[in-house]
Amino acid sequence: MTRPTTYVLVHGAWHDERSWDRVAPLLTARGHRVFAPSLTGHGDKAHLLGPDVGLTTHTEDVVDLILDHALNDVVLVGHSYAGMVISGAANRIPERISRLVYLDAMVPTHGENAIDVMPLTKAMIDGAADSAQPWRIPPLPELAAPLGLFGVTDSDDIAWLRGTLTDESVLCFQQPVEMDNPAQAAVPRTHILCVGNEPEGVTRRPVPALQPNGELSHVHTLDTGHDAMITRPAELAALLLENI
Template sequence: MVPLLEAAGQQVFAPSLTGFGDKAHLLGPEVGLDTHVDDVVGLITDENLSDVVLVGHSYAGLVISSAANRIPERIAHLVYLDAMVPEDGESAVDVQPVTRHLIELAEKSESGWRVPPMPEQPAPFGLFGVTDPADVAWLRGMLSDQPVRCLQQPVHLGNPAVDAIPRTHIHNVGAMPEGVTRRAVPSIQPNGTAAQVWELPTGHDCMITMPSELSELLLKLS
């Protein structure tokens, strides 16, 4: 995604959240949603960014919501990319009830806090919607356990200024695993304008399966 967007003249930041990617060594039971909000807010403020199109995929819909609540003056647009879309005070369980089962498994596990990645399933579900063998192998090497606090801590949306930020929802409408649900998007956004919902005919990890098509959608917002 980064080279495609940069080739179109955009400045792009794709930070690893604490405990993932090049920060996997920082994984621990103390890491939670608030940690990841700090990661995003810290990047934006340290780089002195403004007019940011902030994209959150999956669980990161919670992250971008709380981050925008902290620094709404720096955010030009929120993009919920097949993401959890919370209300104030909600946690992942409220938005995606199937995560309650993941929390229970983590609490009963030897560690008491690790949520392992979902296993690969037969096509068309694959590994988060990825079915190409080479892409699956690459993705599997990128995955980390998720600290259970990420799913337990609530989102904070008490700043009224966050409601003024335009939103776009991108739904991946390929095969969806059993138990995973998606909230209906209200017809009117919090800022009073009509909802903007786009669809991609692919599985959950569209940045891997349809990067060009996703880039084209994001560039419409720049």
């Protein structure tokens, strides 16, 4: 029998743990253990949102969960902005991470922030600057088909997703990630790219041919919008199960 794997699924900006509701059961049905926490300022922690919530806060959220539950050999999955979060967490506790999975995610290097990785983020910060609470960035608006809301186009799914979204703190995009622990470079990485529905102005860094550990990069694609865990949960779960 295959040894159960522990997955920690980390949602992206504006989302919460419910974004994984269609993927987590598919993993647990195969006998695996799944944690899908809400980061500070989201979901059951929405009331904690404030200007001092940043990338460091969210990195601590993930590190604390792993340590509090004494988790080891973790497949740590980060969607979108959470690529920053899982990178920082791996820097803190690389010995507990068996693989990093970047799901249509920001992939930083040491000292970079979200603006460095995706310059479009600066426009969001600038847009919030003249508001009553310039530290808050509201969720991105729904776009015309086929882009929809974070790539979600089904009307019922859009209505559900909109009800889960909350504002993001500017500091999340401004704080640099720490990736200076040599041990984090040894952690294998897998990249899952959502292709075919990229909004105008959103550019993705090419995945380097080699991982930091010197191995060839593992890159998979899903023909879907950005929130693949909502639009293609079965296909995404299958990829996660293949890369353990």
